[in-house]
Amino acid sequence: MMSFVLERVTSFGDAFLGRGEHAVTVPTMDGALQPNQALDAARSAHCIPQPDNLTVHGDRLCVTSGNSLYRWNPDMVACELLNTFDATITSMVSLDGETVLVGLDDGRLQFFGGTSSGREIGKIGAYRAQCPTAILKIDGDRVVVAEGSARHRCSEWRHDLMAGERSGSVWLLDLKASVARCLASGLAYPNGLARASADSIVVSESWRHRLVSIPLEGGSPSVLVADLPGYPGRMTPAHGGGHWLCVFAPRSQLVEFILREPKFLRRMVAEVPEGYWVAPALSSGRDFKEPLQGGAIKSMGILKPWAPTRSYGLVVHLDASLAPASSLHSRADGRRHGITSAVEWCGELWMASRGGDEIVATPLD
Template identity: 25%
Template sequence: MWKLFVILIIVIAGAIAYPSPIDSKAFQPSRSLAMNGVLAPNDALQATQLTTLPAGMRGGEDIAVDVLNCVYTGVENGDILRKCTYSDWEVLANTGGRPLGLAFDAQQNLIIADGEKGLLQLTPKHDLSTLVDQYQGEKLGVVDDVDIAADGTIYFSDASALFSLKDHFFDGLNAQPSGRLFSYNPTTKALTLLADDLFFANGVAVAKDQSFVLVNETFAYQISRIWLSGEKAGQKDTFLDKLPGFPDGIATDKNGSFWLAIFAPRSQLVDKIHPLPWVKNQLAKLPKDMAPVPPAYGFVVQLDKEGNIVQSLHDQAAVAIGEITSVQPESDGLYFGTLHGREIGFLP
């Protein structure tokens, strides 16, 4: 028995001595908004209608709809898919990476935020090209989401400059914000850094009046606002914080409100260990399949232009849809994307 004890001690000591893939910092999460009032759980999302992706494909992370009301998404294997009412799914192109965010410009070019390849463009003739994949001579990290202003300026997020897409969980534990928000001028090819030191820069949305752009900071449970015009132009402030889950995608509705996708509720375990760097460093050594995974939950929130929560839609047991990564408001309803699901969703 004593030999087994000695071996166990040696194994534990070796595991502790083994270098961690992160060098985390202490972080004190904000206190979450209470899940009552407009945030009270309901099951409104159980009315979501599902459209199955082609066989073997999954992870329609974001949704875009063109002028003909055809639906586009990008999946795990890099394919860009289109489905029109009169046809089945079509594969238009493959990025060679992981398409995450999608948005159409005025010329109906599909602008793609690819977590591995950078900011891409797919023309109506299905020609794929790279708009930008470097900043100041260094490769962009995880290009995550994109939105386009009325003047054609493209705004996009780079979630992390420290970790790749496959290691994004490390970015949350690390608590050393390295996310960025950029603007790209497709005419001059100018790339401008608007904000940095963001806690995993994720969803992006330009205000209807073009006065500011929002960017979600997933691991800080908040939405930041960067002013584009007026006295505060160039300044960053907090649009909404203390969110009860991990904000992912965000989109602007035609009425000027915003729809926010919350990927999952907060993890009490993660919040409790955030102030403890040593514990987080040890946790990062474990196999990824041992990482804490919150239960599947469907959750989207509507915000007014001031950042007030107007309503929330839930699917508490993810009966119809869970782990929602994007919500795209269109004239006929809301379209939902997910990170790993085999379907995309639509709520009339």
Template identity: 30%
Template structure:
């Protein structure tokens, strides 16, 4: 049976949040600044940090400076990548990916939207004239988190696109792929959110059992940074084996109230298990049940965890959608709090 259609029962149990993944509050304590609807990061050839914010891309020259707008688009930006030669790829929620030369305000070339209008979740330059695009099969991170744990269809893909218009499928039938990068050998590796795996385009599993619904992955000098959109909740993992319950839940309950991971620590008695988060005087404890979480995992070159930065149930810096090394510091995006976090060297 193809690795892309393996049984969910074959998935290994999630790593516990202990040892090098033990709970902490590093994300809560990190210096930060607020920016509207942040999502993706990239480092441009000129050394500036690029940040996607809603329908715009902003540029930051140095930490502590005011960011300036680099591009203004007609709709939400869903992916960013920069090439060594100065090109910048900007994925849009319409499914298109525009590629800009550094000094131009108009796209030098464009990857057209696929049928089904699936936005790019991530992208990477293979060469200056070639781009690999990851499409999760869902309209947004929020939609992917709500629906993908309960879907049996695996409609994600990675496609290669050349400036001359040539397109090819590099990997298909993926379980909600969210990120892509190169390893030390220059080979591509891809994250699958639902299975919490890092795989090669061939389907070979390189890392598995991660304790989260994983997002983008970025190469560092010592290994990788793995951005996590939420932790893998034991209740959700158990209910994925209860098909009758899932069928009824999807049929009669609004998706907003499904038992699913979320990007925000919004509290409501309408949400499942949230009553368990209430303590004396309404205080939410760090260990309380929560479907949102802040987690960034540092991996070595073999994709083994070496450390983590967290924002627990009572924190705000949840839904880490991207993280990257910039000027020696680890910079991360918290979608839940709408902040860019600076974790420094995070030794």
């Protein structure tokens, strides 16, 4: 009770002084997040429309694009189509050498491969599949599922941000026993999962721009990394310890300001097509009708790499203590924006640029 009262008082003070969650300032990219051109210099592995999920499945690499599931073998130079689902794939995890579990945009979880292929999960106990943004295998038949929102689908992530939603949750599911337990709720779009220790997980909370730790027994989240300069998404293990964190879109002072103007937000959402909202994007610069910021206008036909931008490419390497150690960027003038997945495979880091319609790879060293 005391902690709740303290949180409310702190929130009121922050709102009055314009700090904390109520500030419109955005942290600069510096130190380990110093901008570079590493993503634009990476090798082009394959061009594919809006690649999203990358998952190592046995000795193969699986990738999703819309409602299609593809795979690479180590000796292949191109990917092959494995299956087409009846809804867009929003999340994926490899359960064993044969089976993958995918989350779909209509909320269902569906098995593909193995003896359970075709089996669907819509609800287990109190769990209701609505917005499966990430899935993490714990052990045996247990998985953790991040539900980004209780009111919006994954494809409606901008609506969730603009509405100021805090309805996300994280669930521990026993697939064999059909038992579900809520680990945390009231989260601001949980969008990535990773194992922190034997008894806790790390969750990326996109709309609060932070990483939190949640016990597998359930409980209040504890902040591990706060005030990131973008919206954090999926996480995967890194060789030698640590994790790779995908930051799928940048923050900006303009968007932070708009989020604090409810009347303008309501009119914008009701009257303006979504592609032209003053909101984060996975790609930009392709339509002259997009909202512009003065510094992002081309000068002499050239877009400055340091210009304000609605989209960006960023993958952060977190060390064992989850502190940023290094990063790979595609800046305002780059083309490999909207990085939604990054995994290590065959000695390289493979990354899905959903905004750039491309999968790129770079050596781990």
